[in-house]
Amino acid sequence: MMKAVRLVETGAPLELQRIPIPAAGDGDVLVRVRATGICHSDAHYRRGRSPMGALPITLGHEVAGEVEWVGSRVTQLKAGERVCLHYNISCGECGYCKAGSEQFCTTVQMIGHHLDGGYAEYISVPARNAIPLPEEISFEEGATLMCASATALHALRRGRIKDGETVAVFGVGGLGLSAIQLAKALGAGKVYAVDIKRDKLELASEYGAVPVDASRLDAVDEIRTLTRGKGVDVALEMIGLPRTMKQTIETLGPLGRAVIVGLGQDPIEVHPYRTLIGYEAEIIGSNDHLLDELPLLIDLARRKVLDTSRVVSRSIPLDAERINSRLDDLEHYTDDIRAVIVQPD
Numbered sequence: 001m002m003k004a005v006r007l008v009e010t011g012a013p014l015e016l017q018r019i020p021i022p023a024a025g026d027g028d029v030l031v032r033v034r035a036t037g038i039c040h041s042d043a044h045y046r047r048g049r050s051p052m053g054a055l056p057i058t059l060g061h062e063v064a065g066e067v068e069w070v071g072s073r074v075t076q077l078k079a080g081e082r083v084c085l086h087y088n089i090s091c092g093e094c095g096y097c098k099a100g101s102e103q104f105c106t107t108v109q110m111i112g113h114h115l116d117g118g119y120a121e122y123i124s125v126p127a128r129n130a131i132p133l134p135e136e137i138s139f140e141e142g143a144t145l146m147c148a149s150a151t152a153l154h155a156l157r158r159g160r161i162k163d164g165e166t167v168a169v170f171g172v173g174g175l176g177l178s179a180i181q182l183a184k185a186l187g188a189g190k191v192y193a194v195d196i197k198r199d200k201l202e203l204a205s206e207y208g209a210v211p212v213d214a215s216r217l218d219a220v221d222e223i224r225t226l227t228r229g230k231g232v233d234v235a236l237e238m239i240g241l242p243r244t245m246k247q248t249i250e251t252l253g254p255l256g257r258a259v260i261v262g263l264g265q266d267p268i269e270v271h272p273y274r275t276l277i278g279y280e281a282e283i284i285g286s287n288d289h290l291l292d293e294l295p296l297l298i299d300l301a302r303r304k305v306l307d308t309s310r311v312v313s314r315s316i317p318l319d320a321e322r323i324n325s326r327l328d329d330l331e332h333y334t335d336d337i338r339a340v341i342v343q344p345d
């Protein structure tokens with residue numbers, strides 16, 4: 001048996017349960033969980049804002065740990081190896097999977113959302129979802145790379161960023177900070193970081209971005225001025241508000257690409273000629289990330305080209321009360337400190 005912190009009823013606090021260690025098949029690995037990120041999405045799942053798998057379910061989709069056991073058909077991993085887990089479990093066989101767009105797999109399921117996740121002592125996943133985690137990267141960092149940083153990398157790839165191009169990042173949270181560093185790693189020239197909070201803008205400039213304080217300036221005008229009227233090549237929206245989405249599109253220059261990542265529900269208005277046709281600009285949606293992108297991400301983190309140490313800042317034990325209290329904070333936006341559940345050796 002093992003401990004797991006689970007969603008038993010939506011809208012209610014998570015509960016600590018004792019459940020059997022999950023079964024693992026021939027092609028699976030059983031992983032002893034060492035670190036699990038507590039993500040903003042988990043607060044939405046607890047609240048019942050997104051359709052869940054059958055309850056009770058163990059939350060947690062940002063997971064790193066040690067391989068405990070491998071199935072008989074698994075050749076690429078062995079017991080004791082450090083791994084982090086890709087959270088989307090796809091079939092590997094359908095047209096989308098074969099084309100490398102597995103997030104559209106007709107049977108895709110996410111751990112900690114549709115299947116039991118990492119707020120537990122053990123988790124079982126298909127072996128191809130477990131990616132080796134080098135010694136240089138802590139379990140805590142490995143876990144959190146699997147969500148925000150991976151999503152930022154996918155967004156930049158969707159934006160087809162090329163050497164020397166200029167980038168604007170709207171929103172300097174965990175996603176935005178990763179996006180700034182990854183844009184540089186992928187060859188971007190100047191990166192402009194837009195936010196309204198001074199401490200976030202300071203952090204952005206420590207990572208080499210040009211801060212644009214939208215609390216006192218019009219972000220679009222300012223970026224136009226800073227780029228001598230040209231606008232940027234790639235702009236990323238990581239907030240999810242109609243106003244910032246519109247600004248993201250309006251900061252583009254000729255042949256610019258606006259990549260929308262923030263989960264917005266409200267419609268946006270776009271001036272077709274001035275912003276799109278005249279510039280041959282593109283508006284691109286970006287959703288999740290791909291298994292194929294994770295080795296590059298892990299390599300960038302190993303080489304410290306991507307530093308997420310400033311984002312991960314609080315460790316808590318596998319304890320229902322502590323986890324619920326972090327989820328309360330995330331739900332009420334009381335602070336931006338990321339928490340990771342750490343299970344010692």
Ligand SMILES: [Zn+2]
Binds near residue numbers: 039040041061062148
């Ligand atoms: Zn997440």
Ligand SMILES: [Zn+2]
Binds near residue numbers: 102
């Ligand atoms: Zn598939």
